[in-house]
Amino acid sequence: MKLELRNVSKFFGQKAAVETVSLTLEGPGFVGVIGRSGAGKSTLLRMINRLGDATTGNVMFDGTDVLSLKGREKRQWQTNCAMVFQQFNLVARMDVVSNVLHGLLGQRSTLSSLLNLWSAADIRRALEILERLGIAEQATKRAEALSGGQQQRVAIARALMQDPQIILADEPIASLDPMNAQVVMDALKRIQVEDGRMVVANLHTLDTARRYCDRVIGMRDGRVVFDGRPDQLTTGVARDIYGADASFSESATSTAIEALGDDREYAAAMLDG
Numbered sequence: 001m002k003l004e005l006r007n008v009s010k011f012f013g014q015k016a017a018v019e020t021v022s023l024t025l026e027g028p029g030f031v032g033v034i035g036r037s038g039a040g041k042s043t044l045l046r047m048i049n050r051l052g053d054a055t056t057g058n059v060m061f062d063g064t065d066v067l068s069l070k071g072r073e074k075r076q077w078q079t080n081c082a083m084v085f086q087q088f089n090l091v092a093r094m095d096v097v098s099n100v101l102h103g104l105l106g107q108r109s110t111l112s113s114l115l116n117l118w119s120a121a122d123i124r125r126a127l128e129i130l131e132r133l134g135i136a137e138q139a140t141k142r143a144e145a146l147s148g149g150q151q152q153r154v155a156i157a158r159a160l161m162q163d164p165q166i167i168l169a170d171e172p173i174a175s176l177d178p179m180n181a182q183v184v185m186d187a188l189k190r191i192q193v194e195d196g197r198m199v200v201a202n203l204h205t206l207d208t209a210r211r212y213c214d215r216v217i218g219m220r221d222g223r224v225v226f227d228g229r230p231d232q233l234t235t236g237v238a239r240d241i242y243g244a245d246a247s248f249s250e251s252a253t254s255t256a257i258e259a260l261g262d263d264r265e266y267a268a269a270m271l272d273g
C-alpha cells in the first residue's frame with residue numbers, strides 16, 4: 001500500500017495549520033508524527049481521513065485520488081483508514097460490544113444500525129477482536145465503567161472491526177498513565193505487525209516514538225522538518241522539531257514508558273545526542 005501526500009496545505013483563515021506537506025508512506029509500518037502542540041499533527045491526520053478537507057494539494061492512496069471521493073466511496077475510504085482518538089470517543093452508556101460493532105456503521109444501513117440488528121457473525125467477530133486485545137471479559141459492561149486503557153483498547157477494537165488498511169491514531173496515549181500507555185501502544189504495534197496494517201500515530205513524546213515507530217515525521221509550524229528512522233532522532237534533532245530553547249529537556253517530552261521496562265535504555269535515551 002502506498003499513501004502519498006503531495007503539497008498538502010490546510011488554511012484556517014490566513015493561518016496555515018499544515019503547509020505544503022509532501023510525504024510518501026509505503027507498505028505496512030508504524031509511522032509516528034511528533035511535534036509540539038499546534039504543529040499541525042491533528043490537522044494532517046484529519047485531512048488524510050477526510051474529516052477536514054485540505055485547502056490545496058493531493059492525497060493519493062494506491063492510485064486513488066482520496067480528496068475527490070464523494071458519498072459511498074468517501075465512506076469506504078474512511079472505513080479503510082480508521083481513526084483512534086485521544087479521548088476514545090466511545091458511547092459512554094453503551095456496552096462494549098455494541099461500541100465495537102459501531103465500527104461497522106459506515107458499512108451497514110442506518111436502519112439496521114439504529115435497531116442494533118447485528119448479524120451473529122458480526123457479533124462473533126467483535127468478541128474475537130476484544131479477546132485478541134485482552135478485554136473480552138469486559139464485553140457486556142458499559143464503556144464508561146472501564147479504565148482509560150481499557151476504553152482505548154475498545155476504541156482500537158472498533159477500528160479493527162472496520163478491517164482498515166490504515167489506522168490513524170491521534171495522541172492515543174496522551175490521556176493515559178504510563179502503564180496503560182504501554183498496554184495501548186503494545187496493542188497498536190501488535191495489530192500493525194501481525195496484520196500488516198499501516199499505523200500513523202501522532203505522539204507527543206519522543207521516547208514513545210523511538211520505541212514503537214519504524215519511521216518518525218517531525219512537524220513544526222505546519223511543515224515537515226524531520227523524516228527519518230527513530231535512531232536518527234537525536235536530542236539535537238528533537239530540539240529542532242520542538243523549537244525548544246536552552247531549557248529543552250527530554251523528560252518534558254517523555255511518557256516514562258521506558259522507565260517501566262528497561263531503565264538502562266531509558267537512561268541512554270535521556271543522555272542521547
Ligand SMILES: Nc1ncnc2c1ncn2[C@@H]1O[C@H](COP(=O)(O)OP(=O)(O)O)[C@@H](O)[C@H]1O
Binds near residue numbers: 018035036037041043
Ligand atoms: N478548526 C480550527 N479552526 C482554526 N484553527 C485551527 C483549527 N484546528 C486547528 N487550528 C490551528 O491549526 C494549527 C494546528 O493545529 P493542530 O493540527 O491541532 O496541531 P497539533 O495537533 O499538532 O497540536 C494550530 O495553530 C491550531 O490553532
Ligand SMILES: [Mg+2]
Binds near residue numbers: 038041042043171
Ligand atoms: Mg493534536
